[in-house]
Amino acid sequence: MRHWLLPLILLAEIAFFTALSGQSFSSTADAVSYFRSYFADLLCQSAPVLLIAFGMTIVLMTAGIDLSVGSMVALVACVMASFPAGPEFWWTAVPLGLALVLLLGATNGALIAWLDVPPIITTLGTMILYRGLCFVVMGDLEKSPFLSVPGYEWLGQVSGAALLLIFTFGLAGFWLKRSRWLREILMLGGNPIAARYAGIPVSRRLIQTYGIVGLLAFLAALTFTARNSSVSASSLTGLELQVIVAVVLGGTRVQGGAGSMLGTFYGVLIIAVMDEGLRGAAQWGSRNLPFKISHLEYILLGMLLIAGVWLNTRERSTAKTPPSK
Amino acid sequence: MSPSLLQLRSVGKSFGSTRAVRALDLDLGAGEVVGLIGENGAGKSTLIKILSGVHTPDSGTISLNGNAVQFSSPHEAMDAGIATIHQELAYCGHLTVAENLLLGEHWPRHAWGGVDWARLHEEAARQLARCQLNISTQKAFSDLTAAQKQEVAIARSLNRNAKLLILDEPTASLTEPEVVRLFAHLERLRSEGVAILYVSHRLDEILKLTNRIVVLRDGELVASYRTAEATVSRMVKDMVGRPLDQVYPRSRSPQKGEPMLELDGVSLAGLFENISLKLHAGEILGLAGLVGAGRSELARAIYGLYPCHAGAMRLKGRPWSPRGADEALAAGLVYLPEERKRHSLVLEHSVRDAISIGFTDRLTRWGMIRVNDERRAVAESMQRYDIRAGSADQPIGTLSGGNQQKAILARWLERKPDVIILDEPTRGVDVGAKAEIHQLIDRLAGSGRAVLLISSDLPEVLGMSDRILVLHHGAVAAEFTGDAMTQENVILAASGLHLARP
Numbered sequence: 001m002r003h004w005l006l007p008l009i010l011l012a013e014i015a016f017f018t019a020l021s022g023q024s025f026s027s028t029a030d031a032v033s034y035f036r037s038y039f040a041d042l043l044c045q046s047a048p049v050l051l052i053a054f055g056m057t058i059v060l061m062t063a064g065i066d067l068s069v070g071s072m073v074a075l076v077a078c079v080m081a082s083f084p085a086g087p088e089f090w091w092t093a094v095p096l097g098l099a100l101v102l103l104l105g106a107t108n109g110a111l112i113a114w115l116d117v118p119p120i121i122t123t124l125g126t127m128i129l130y131r132g133l134c135f136v137v138m139g140d141l142e143k144s145p146f147l148s149v150p151g152y153e154w155l156g157q158v159s160g161a162a163l164l165l166i167f168t169f170g171l172a173g174f175w176l177k178r179s180r181w182l183r184e185i186l187m188l189g190g191n192p193i194a195a196r197y198a199g200i201p202v203s204r205r206l207i208q209t210y211g212i213v214g215l216l217a218f219l220a221a222l223t224f225t226a227r228n229s230s231v232s233a234s235s236l237t238g239l240e241l242q243v244i245v246a247v248v249l250g251g252t253r254v255q256g257g258a259g260s261m262l263g264t265f266y267g268v269l270i271i272a273v274m275d276e277g278l279r280g281a282a283q284w285g286s287r288n289l290p291f292k293i294s295h296l297e298y299i300l301l302g303m304l305l306i307a308g309v310w311l312n313t314r315e316r317s318t319a320k321t322p323p324s325k
Numbered sequence: 326m327s328p329s330l331l332q333l334r335s336v337g338k339s340f341g342s343t344r345a346v347r348a349l350d351l352d353l354g355a356g357e358v359v360g361l362i363g364e365n366g367a368g369k370s371t372l373i374k375i376l377s378g379v380h381t382p383d384s385g386t387i388s389l390n391g392n393a394v395q396f397s398s399p400h401e402a403m404d405a406g407i408a409t410i411h412q413e414l415a416y417c418g419h420l421t422v423a424e425n426l427l428l429g430e431h432w433p434r435h436a437w438g439g440v441d442w443a444r445l446h447e448e449a450a451r452q453l454a455r456c457q458l459n460i461s462t463q464k465a466f467s468d469l470t471a472a473q474k475q476e477v478a479i480a481r482s483l484n485r486n487a488k489l490l491i492l493d494e495p496t497a498s499l500t501e502p503e504v505v506r507l508f509a510h511l512e513r514l515r516s517e518g519v520a521i522l523y524v525s526h527r528l529d530e531i532l533k534l535t536n537r538i539v540v541l542r543d544g545e546l547v548a549s550y551r552t553a554e555a556t557v558s559r560m561v562k563d564m565v566g567r568p569l570d571q572v573y574p575r576s577r578s579p580q581k582g583e584p585m586l587e588l589d590g591v592s593l594a595g596l597f598e599n600i601s602l603k604l605h606a607g608e609i610l611g612l613a614g615l616v617g618a619g620r621s622e623l624a625r626a627i628y629g630l631y632p633c634h635a636g637a638m639r640l641k642g643r644p645w646s647p648r649g650a651d652e653a654l655a656a657g658l659v660y661l662p663e664e665r666k667r668h669s670l671v672l673e674h675s676v677r678d679a680i681s682i683g684f685t686d687r688l689t690r691w692g693m694i695r696v697n698d699e700r701r702a703v704a705e706s707m708q709r710y711d712i713r714a715g716s717a718d719q720p721i722g723t724l725s726g727g728n729q730q731k732a733i734l735a736r737w738l739e740r741k742p743d744v745i746i747l748d749e750p751t752r753g754v755d756v757g758a759k760a761e762i763h764q765l766i767d768r769l770a771g772s773g774r775a776v777l778l779i780s781s782d783l784p785e786v787l788g789m790s791d792r793i794l795v796l797h798h799g800a801v802a803a804e805f806t807g808d809a810m811t812q813e814n815v816i817l818a819a820s821g822l823h824l825a826r827p
Contacts, residue, residue, distance in 0.1 A: 178693040180685045187682055190671030196630065197660070197668045198682055198736075199650035257671050 006250065006266035013270060014038075017277030040158045044227055046272035047161040048073065048220035048236075050265065053243045053250075054168055055213035057264045058182075060247055062189040062209055063256025064119035068108060070239030071130035072217040073224060076101045077231040078137045080221070085148035098218050104130060105214020109207035127240065134233040144230030156226030164219055172261045185209065190257025245301050246271050248308040251315075267308075274300060329391075330355045330520050331376075331407075331489055336385030338371055345371040346544045349385070353489065358511070358521040360531035360552070363541035364564050364783065369524055372541065373493055376522070377409035378402030389488075408482030409491040414474050418467030423449035425466045426481050456480040456510070472503035479510070483519070490514065491522045496530060497617065508534055526615050527820050528557050542566045557822065558813055565783060565812045573788030574764045577771035581791075582606030584642075585744050585775035586627065586658075591636035596622040597799035599636070604744065609766065609776045611790030613783070614819050619799035620779045621663050624746045627777075628660040629653045641743065659683075659737035663748040663779075665726070669733045672722025676714050676732060677703045679721040683736030702739065710735040711761060727758025734765065745769060746777045751785060763789060783812050797821045 018038075025031040052069045059066045076097045083093035104126070111122045146152050154160045176182050188195040188202055196202055225231055248254060249270060250263030278294045331353040338346045346368045353359055363369050374380040376387075378396030387394055389405055396402040399409070416425050426449045433444035449462040458476050466474065475495060482490060492511075496504045511521060511534065525531055531538060531552075538555050540548040540563040548563040586604040591597070597619035604610050612620050625631050627638065629647030638645040640656055647653050653660070662668030670679060680703050681688065688699050703717055710731045714724055721729060730750065737745070747766065751759045766789060770776050780786040786793060793810055795803045795818035803818035805811075 175691075175693060178696060180689045180692060180694050183678065183682065183685060183694065186674070186678075187671055190674060191667075193667060194669050194671060197650060197662050199654040201649060201651055257673060 006263060006270070010266055010270050010273065013273045013277070017273060017280065020277065021280045042269065042272055042276065043165070044156060044158055044161045044223075045276065046268055047165060047223040047227075049239065049242055049246065049272065050165055050268045051168060051216045051220040051223070052213070052239065053246050053264050053268045054172065054261065055216040056243050056247045057250070057252050057259050057261055058185060058209050059119075059213055060189075060252045060254060061182075061185050061256055061259040062206060063192075063254075064112065064189075064206070064209070065123065065244065065254070066108060066210060066213050067120065067123040067240045068104075068127040068130055069213060069217055069243060070236045071127045071134065072101060072104050072214065073221045073239065074231070074233070074236045075104065075130045075134050075137070076218055076221045077225050077235060078134045078143075078233060080225070081143040081145055081231050082137060083145065085145035087150055089145070089149040089152070094222075097221065098215075101214045101218040101221070102211055103214070105217065106207050106211040108213070109210030112210065113203035113206040131233075131237075138231075138233040140233070142230050142232040146225045146231075147229045152226055154226070155222050156228075160226065161223050164223060168216070168219070169261065169265065177261070181205075181208075186257055186259075188256075241301060242271055242275075243268075245305045245308065248312065249304055251308075251312060253312045254309060271301070271304070329353070330357075330389065332386075332388045332391075334386045334388075336375060336382045336387065338375060338380055338382050344544050346375065346382075349544075349546050351539065351546065353520050353522065355488065355520050356515055356518045357537065358515055358523060358535045360535035360538045361522055361524045361541065362526070362528070362531060362538065362560060362564055364781075367541040367564070368544040369541055370493070371544075373409060373491055373522075373524060376402065376407055376489075376491060378407075403482070403485060403487075406486055406488035407491065408479075408485065408487035408489070410475060410478050410482070410493065410495060412494045412497055414478050416466050416474065416478070418465065420466055421462060422453075422460055422464050422466055422469070422477055423462035426452060426462070426477060426484075428481075452484045453477075453480055456483060457513075470503075472499050472506065475499070475507070476510070479514075483514070487519065489520045489522065491524070493524045494526065495523075496525065496527060504530070528560055528816075529820070529822055531560070532557070540564055557817065561813045561816045564816070573785075574767040576767055577607065579791070581608050582773060582775075585640070586645075586777070587639040588627070589637045589639075591623070591626065591633050591638060593622065593626055593631055594634050595799075596631075597626075597796070600796075600799075600801055601636075602794060602801070604775045604777055606743070606775050607770055607773050608792070609770045609778055609790045611786040611793040612777060612779045612796065613781075613786050613793055613815050614796035614802075616781060618796040618819065620796050621748050622799075623796070624660055624748055624777070624779060627653075627746060628658065654683075654740065654742075657740075657743040658746070659740060659742040659744075660746040661733060661737060661748055661750055663752070665729055665733060665753070669736075670721055670729065673720050675718050676707070676712070676721050676724065677717040680706060680712075680717075680732050680736050680739070684739045687740075706735045706739050707732075710738070710765070725755065725758075727754040727761075730754050730762065731758060734762070738765075738769070742774065744775045744777075746779070748779045749781065750778070751780070751782065783815060787812065787815065795819050 023034065025034065052073065056066060056069065079100060080093040080097045083089055108123055108126055111117055112119050184195070184200045184205055187198065188200055188205055192202060224236065246267035247264050250260055250265070250267030252259035252264065275297060278297055329352045333349055333351040335348045335350060336346060337344065337348055349372065361369055361372070371380065375382050378399045378401050381395070381397060394405055396405065423446045427445060433441040433448065435441050446462045453460055453462065456476070456479070458480060460469065460473055460477065469477065479490065495507060499507065515521060523531065523535055532555060535552050537549065537551055538560065539546055540560065542564060547566060583606050584603045585606050588600055588602045591600045600623060602610070614620050622631065626633050629649050629652050640658060666672065677699065681699050685694055688694050688702065707714065707717065712728050712731045712735060714728060721732060724732065750766065751762050754762065766776060766778065778786060778789055787810055793805045793815060794801055795815055797819055798821065802821065805814055
């Protein structure tokens with residue numbers, strides 16, 4: 001059902017918000033050029049979320065969750081921002097940022113695997129902790145060295161973002177989908193005891209999973225900083241919410257053991273279109289309503305999350321009914 | 326016999342297609358101690374759960390003091406005067422003895438509504454004294470010994486005017502002096518007119534304590550007699566019932582090969598102790614014993630899931646101290662765990678995934694599973710092990726128990742392992758699949774594999790094995806070969822009587 005439902009919702013949403021924005025097209029060429037720039041914008045804008053959501057999908061497959069993603073992206077951006085701009089940025093800040101974020105991710109995984117603390121609590125802790133580190137690194141400043149780094153800007157443009165996304169989702173579609181690694185992750189998420197009995201190194205897999213989220217957080221930080229050019233200690237608060245809603249909406253179960261990358265892709269875009277659409281409708285709303293339309297965002301996000309989880313449980317319970325012997 | 330306190334008439338209870346208890350009649354008089362015995366799966370726990378209000382029977386009537394009763398919750402059974410002391414006591418460990426004792430009762434309060442702790446502890450102390458217990462009411466419940474916990478549990482039910490006390494394996498975690506103390510306590514209760522239903526695998530205790538014995542087998546009450554007329558051999562015969570007429574496949578030669586797995590004084594604190602055994606190629610070694618005797622724990626330790634504290638193991642002649650199941654699999658050792666759903670399966674995953682997860686390492690190139698090879702391998706193995714499913718894409722949870730079990734066997738046997746540990750391989754499996762699995766096990770041994778067979782199904786373990794080790798309380802109680810492999814010998818050894826009565 002998801003396979004056609006999600007793209008349908010996405011199209012309906014785009015149509016709705018395009019109509020709402022009062023855009024009128026005089027010719028086909030006009031429409032094509034409008035939608036070309038619309039989608040280019042959408043892609044660049046949602047690139048960080050897409051990258052993170054990809055990692056979150058794997059985390060949810062293990063029946064885990066990672067609340068620290070927003071803080072992780074912000075922290076690596078903050079650390080990189082404290083380096084001086086210039087060509088040397090590429091071989092100082094960037095590799096250091098990568099190492100740091102892998103460490104942050106693997107720390108999440110190690111805490112969950114070895115201390116046996118539930119993921120939601122562990123990553124809530126590191127979410128706060130990493131955010132605290134952002135403030136230690138940045139104070140109250142807002143820094144923007146990024147666009148002074150030669151070539152950095154490209155990462156935030158369509159070609160850069162698209163390349164990163166194609167690379168990541170291509171890897172997912174081609175390698176990950178058929179990998180033994182993912183098979184083991186799915187079994188681990190569906191039944192951790194059975195996974196251990198089947199000889200799957202559960203702790204190692206968990207650390208790898210959260211490490212991958214770290215790696216993706218790094219890529220997300222690159223696209224985010226290249227597009228927004230500046231970063232402060234409170235950047236990207238609430239990113240984790242958007243990501244989780246998108247992944248769940250895409251059909252990945254919070255109970256683990258199943259998930260869909262394509263679903264996640266649609267989920268992120270549905271939310272990005274809504275986000276953008278509401279912002280565009282702000283003008284319209286202020287004249288007719290006692291509140292700003294853009295302020296509806298969290299309400300809609302909450303409703304989407306609950307609807308998504310409900311749909312997932314329903315699908316699961318119908319799948320479980322045994323037809324016969 | 327004293328006037329009937331509890332009366333069961335043609336009580337039945339089914340779970341799905343399994344009839345756990347059928348057409349059961351039972352009478353219990355005040356001041357009577359009745360021993361309830363039966364093999365694992367005979368329906369004892371179902372009967373206890375019916376009496377304690379956990380399950381509602383599908384048919385039949387229960388009357389208490391002549392009045393028909395129907396319990397829809399354990400609370401109602403308790404209010405009616407039936408108290409059950411389960412093997413695992415459900416208590417709040419961090420609360421005090423007094424709080425646990427009076428849980429759910431009306432607690433004394435101060436005028437302004439707070440709990441009057443002084444009076445609460447006074448009341449608790451009075452109740453404990455009435456049962457002649459000397460335990461501080463201030464102590465945290467989790468700090469008590471197993472025996473003390475049980476005593477408090479019994480005191481608690483008596484203070485609620487229990488007329489019938491059901492004890493399920495009460496001595497499982499008690500030491501010898503504690504057992505003596507418990508028996509004295511039960512004797513006193515009996516003289517006060519409390520009826521006791523005593524459920525145990527320990528036949529010596531049953532003989533010592535009870536007035537009457539009832540035997541359950543396959544959900545039916547097959548015998549009931551006065552304890553004075555009972556002997557151990559009669560009880561065993563009634564429990565097992567079916568003679569060993571079922572034919573078990575034995576196509577293999579009796580020749581043994583090299584020792585494949587050797588254990589020397591292996592111990593794991595609290596689970597098993599000082600276990601030595603040798604398992605040879607081409608041999609089926611049966612491991613019998615009661616549930617909780619440490620059989621599965623031993624298997625898991627060999628498989629690398631638990632670390633051993635002492636002793637040494639050798640696998641195919643080399644020292645063996647695995648740190649995880651992956652090492653065991655790589656070394657050619659597989660383990661079929663005891664509970665399918667808990668230990669082996671993700672019910673939503675496809676039959677194909679469930680089977681191939683055991684040997685994906687052999688289907689992988691550059692980390693990717695070669696889908697076509699997997700498809701072929703799984704199709705072949707479904708045919709070889711006769712796994713009946715509509716398609717390999719079907720969720721494994723939709724298959725019958727027997728087919729699920731065969732799928733898990735296929736998962737491990739496709740690895741061509743040398744040492745195979747099977748834990749209850751035919752539990753919850755229909756008769757047809759059971760016979761197929763038996764033939765499979767025979768063929769495995771015939772082709773030179775070493776098989777360690779753990780089973781609570783006595784005829785099975787006797788019929789399949791070349792040799793039987795019996796575990797009792799985590800230690801090897803006896804080893805039987807040839808003509809000594811009889812049901813009576815195994816049951817006696819499993820209940821710890823073998824040494825006492827040669």
